[in-house]
Amino acid sequence: MSEASEPEEVTQETAEEATPDVAGLQARAAGLQQRVAELEDRWRRALADLDNLRKRVSRDADRVRVEERARAAVEWLPVLDNLERALEHAESDPASIVEGLRAIRDQALDVLARLGFPRRDDAGTEFDPARHEAVATLAQEGVPDGTILHVVRPAYGDGEQQLRPALVVVAKGE
Incomplete structure (x- = not known):
């Protein structure tokens, strides 16, 4: 070996x-x-x-x-x-x-x-679904379509600090 x-x-x-x-x-x-x-x-x-x-x-x-x-x-x-x-x-x-x-x-x-939640006066402003809740629409002469005619329940706060949206009556075209 x-x-x-x-x-x-x-x-x-x-x-x-x-x-x-x-x-x-x-x-x-x-x-x-x-x-x-x-x-x-x-x-x-x-x-x-x-x-x-x-x-x-x-x-x-x-x-x-x-x-x-x-x-x-x-x-x-x-x-x-x-x-x-x-x-x-x-x-x-x-x-x-x-x-x-x-x-x-x-x-x-x-x-x-x-x-931090002031009351908003939305009468006469344009309807915004993020800030408003429409409860009715009314035909109104001389008022642009989508304008808030009457506030049924006001909103408090604004933007992300909104406690609740406003309940509103909105103008609609004839």
Whole structure:
């Protein structure tokens, strides 16, 4: 047989050469396992931080919602006080109740405007389906087609801040 086909004899030298290589690989594997453990720990902490952030944002949003509702309610308290005063005086002078109710209505309109929802006066403007809801049409001479003739129920707010559309009667061509 030739030399190439003979099995190599394991000597002390070849065993010593292989040992540092195995030891190095084991050390590297141990280092990688430690790095994986560190990364898993950081990942778990990040998940916990995210969960805590979600809970905090939810609590803050709830708190802001409650504060805004309270702020809106405070705006309406003077209107309610004036309604009660008007009802107290209604028996003594029934005619004054109309004047008092007009003043209270004006005060309520002012509250809505301060909250960002002013009343719109749409009579005489052109019908816009995004801002108006037609409840009837009327033939009217001398008025352009699509003009709002009468507001049945006014709108409050504008654009994306619209609380409700106006209910209107619209002119139509003959």
